[in-house]
Amino acid sequence: MTDPFVVVGGDAAGMSAASKAKRDAPGGEVVVLERSDWVSYGACGLPYYVRGEIADVEDLVVLEPRAVIEDRGIDLRRHHEAVAVDREARTVTVDADDGRYEQPYGELLLATGGRATLPDVPGTDLEGVFSIRSLAAGRALKNYIAPHDVRPARGVEGAGGDELRAHLDEADPDAVGIVGANKIGIELAEAFVGRGLDVHVFDAGPRVLPAFGSDVAETIEEHLRDGGITLHLGTTVEGFRGRDGRVEAVETAVEPVAVDAVVADVGVEPNVEIAAGAGIERGPTGAIATDEYGRTNDPNVYAAGDCAEKRHLLTGEPIHWPFALAANRAGRAVGRTVSGSPTPVGGVVGTQVMKVLDLQVARTGVVDHEEARTAGFDPVSALITTITRAHYYPGWSRMVVHATADADTGRLIGANMVAPEGTAHRINAVATAITAGMTVEAVGSLDFGYAPPFGPVWDPVLGVAKVLDEKLR
Missing domain, CATH: 3.50.50.60 (FAD/NAD(P)-binding domain)
Known part of the structure; x- marks a missing residue:
């Protein structure tokens, strides 16, 4: 690690990178510049805080600033906003409460995150x-x-x-x-x-x-x-x-x-103003373009999190994927790389799960046929309605599962599902199969666990794979 390793942005990607770099190279200097009050927090929990299920906004904070500074030995500077990067001088211009200064860097990570995309209409500045x-x-x-x-x-x-x-x-x-x-x-x-x-x-x-x-x-x-x-x-x-x-x-x-x-x-718009001002290249999505290790077109400057592109493992194309796991994983990989162990930031297959009132909704891979054809696949789909537990076990409910495969290779390329229970762990199984490049036939032959309180003998994932396999033959 070339000292100091400077991180712009103290949330998921930034703090993951800083923490990993300091852990792997404890003698190195790590500086985190964060413009706000909080670092390392779970923004995904905000709807539940708004509802009142989470009492305090501080309950969403993963790392207290004291722990970052004292326990991890990171030079955390809150209320310090990075406003420009001089790549030739290797400095970051920082606005702080006590004035502006130039922060030198050996290696730099831009983890500037993203912001909400507002509709371009009158009245967005109104109170409320x-x-x-x-x-x-x-x-x-x-x-x-x-x-x-x-x-x-x-x-x-x-x-x-x-x-x-x-x-x-x-x-x-x-x-x-x-x-x-x-x-x-x-x-x-x-x-x-x-x-x-x-x-x-x-x-x-x-x-x-x-x-x-x-x-x-x-x-x-x-x-x-x-x-x-x-x-x-x-x-x-x-x-x-x-x-x-x-x-x-x-x-x-x-x-x-x-x-x-x-x-x-x-939508989410990547915060790329600092990068653009420094001549850091953006990709086709508008987010910062990086290589497999998170490096930008400047080998001393990395980007990770919601401001940076990811690679879709199915299509091979860059994608803007502003979600927490991808940001944490990419930041951790950059931390390892700058401390001497080059680590790919990894790709995504587009897995999401969410709660809609008392329904669970999940998706992964490529489920849209037009998108699949654009990516070079010949899509074939199957849709089933099944149950979440054995029919004789109390509390079962209906589950709708849709899955898509490539007719040429038989490979499973996407699925979505909705039910009152049981979608989160099932979509993770499908995401694993897609990442591994498994065929529908192979997915249908997986040895899933079975017990009446958790699913029918033919688990919904196995069931839709069976039906889709028949359509492919």
């Missing part, structure tokens, strides 16, 4: 319009919809605190609009319903959760409507209307919908 990709944003949102349920931040100045309460105590919203029927949007819809709010979800597309495939969307949409959520699908949002600076309606091409708050989040 939120995005939610940080702890501070999550705390501000909860403060707005339930100001009496927000606890003071422990030892964090200005963390969505008292300056909001003076005028938000009277907000007391009844209706909330969500723009974006994606994973974070649907998870927040559940959180708002859990708080007794009237929830409206808007999306220009015809289905919710498009990444999970149209085959399970109908089941999900019916379940959302039954849960009291109003879906405005195929609906273009034209702006947000306000009164006295506060949002009061979502303007659509059809009619305005009265709301008291809005969460507008139609």
